[in-house]
Amino acid sequence: MENHNILSWNVRGINKREKQRSLRTFCYLNKIGIGAFLETKLRGNKIEEMMTSHFVGWNHYTGSANEGRILLVWQANIVSVEVLQDSDQFIHAYVKELGSSKEFCLSFVYGRNTIDEQLQLWQDLSRLSFPVNPWLVAGDFTAVFYFNDRLGGRDVAAMEMVDAQRWRSIGLVDELRTCGSHYTWSNKQAAEARIYSKLDRIFKNEAWLDLFPQSEAYVNWDMIYDHCFCVIKTITTLNLGIKPFRFFNMWADHEGFRETVLQNWIKPIKAHGLERIMRQLVRLKHILRKFNIREIGDVVHKYTVAKENYQSAQCQLQKDPYSANLQREERSAFGTFSSQSRYYDSYLRQKSKIN
Template sequence: MTCHFVGWNCYTGSANEGRILLIWQANIVSVEVLQGSDQFIHAYVKELGSSKELCLSFVYGRNTIEERLQLWQDLSGLSFPVNPWLMAGDFNVVFYFNDQLGGRTVAAMEMVDTQRWRSIGLVDELSTSGSHYTWTNKQAAEARIYSKLDRIFKNEAWLDFFPQSEAYVNWDMISDHCFFIIKTITALNLGIKPFRFFNMWADHEGFRETVLQNWTKPIKAHGLERIMKKLMRLKHVLRQFYRRAIGDVVHKYTVAKENYQSSQCQLQKDPHSTDLQREERSIFETFSSQSRYYDSYLRQKRKINWLRIGDDNTAYFHACLKQRRATNRITSFINDAGQINEKFEDVVAHFLNHFRSIMGSHSTASAPIQRECFIHGGILSLDQQLRLMKPFTKKDVEAAMFSINSIKSPAPDRYGSSFFKVMWKDLGEEISDAILGFFDHGMLPDELNSVTLSLIPKVETPTKAVEYRPIACCNTL
């Protein structure tokens, strides 16, 4: 091997009987094999000339459940000189029922060991794009079988070092398995972050006064246009209020937490000191308030409905945050020639062009309405028809506003329903009049008629815009 590939090193080992071949470029990384068997190689890797070091595991599972039992046991007891860990390979078993297409039905007993190993919580799957299935028997017609036997897993520490990493999966021209390309992507600076109202701002002293002082200033507009212009003007004031009165919520919470822990340690040294007890209570009050702000911030930013006080201390909680950040990204697409395009401008143009072509265009009914069909179906009573025609009231507007979840994703206006709920006593009358006015004259400002598209994958490993389903996030009003 080293004779034919100058500058490359390799390892296969007698334990795995040549089933796994590990190759690396010697002038880029150093590799130390830590553990191995006939089904896996576990190695420590360091990038030469830098501080980057990680653990990599490569798997080639045996064909039977009995033979793979040792594999799951070995993978559960690996040693790690450093924390970041990535594991990839052919496990020779499916993990879920939808991992096979064709052939006999997957039996639940085949996945017992895989699910037991996954339940330990050592790893999660790395985000992938491309083919869902990774192996085929290449037989003809009804005998053809596709399975997902190859997988890539990473631990939580991997996302700390490589938060933008993902894998591309595609079919090889010779092998019956897909190949994987694992890539780490450098995050781009996309400019200034757009304004976003956070619910916990309303809990700070001076918030209401700041809003009303700006809201009551005169503006040349009427109805909903007047409301939208006031909201736009208010954004700049709220940005300044955030910087001046609130600051970095995460940092303040961390400092308050450390101060409280320190005060508890000090009090242990002299538990009967009234001064230390008084100081500890004061610090605890500060910590409690910062905890509420931090809790509200996380609920809204990460859409974590199950969050409870103290959950932020658990490894599972932080793993959920990192996993959500890792999966909520689109960094590439596959063009018509089957090539991966990772250029930011091209990715943006690809998605914009696709959705512009299917949205906002006029369409006509494919067939005329057959009015005689209404006779045979359910028909509204006269009372029901009158109720549908009944004008909306201010109470209806208020009920609709307060029915919206306070942590719903904000749309182009970047104001969630919580802002309007908190300020309803002062602004509700004016906002209700503007909304009810729309039903009289039908005039809707362009800014209010815009939406933010949230893309939901239609398939497990989407590769292009057509494989995403757009969900429109409307303005709160």
């Protein structure tokens, strides 16, 4: 989508406001236009409360069969959505981009655990209706497709893959190009009890690539969640030139803000009345931009580096999950990331309100 991406994420319960706020921030930072939260455990009024409090300007859908399991959300000014079919294991929708001719079908999956229930999912997915040809399927399938889809615990058995591979062999879709973590779920336990599995996947058909030839999925870990997020990027970001000036209220809380403003405000300007005020504001705008880069920019950089280090530590631990050194490095990286995220969160809240 034009400057907006697609999200699929098993969030394993989002009743707490802290998790809801973190999801809102994540969607803003990753330019999510439409997505699905899986295993939300939210029902009835709880869904409305979250959307009203944290997702202003977004629409949502959850069916009676999948309430608490799949919550479809989208920005009302970005896309229009029509749900075509749903069950306790998926939501299948027609999506039209507003202001463009692009339209496609999008299915979000949260599979059940038993073989019989998974077989029903594959049968349902093979019988979906399509008003347009481009199709993307994303979600937590709770199923393995290959022998290397699990690390730790019991080995993958051939019978676990039969139905999934049979659905793949129909030829309706194949996997979208993906970067990031290979495994998408972990039980987060220590030492020899640690297990990794690849349960979350993104599939597309050929018509999808005709519509979004540069699309790819980015899969990685984020903070406390035991499932990776899956962000489907549809286009390459373009450089649109100089960004407009935006004032962030959080600047006023910085210890050096007042002094910076006063020092530059009292400098003489050869003008009078409203023209003098206008020139002072123009000059102050440039001063505050430099202030943001020098002071606030450091916080952003530290947060980004801390997050990348934590994600890298998680990926390294997957390669040798029983290594005591790697486990210590993961815990240390998580601690640094947690402390930096507290400073960064106030900045994100301000930026979210402005946009």
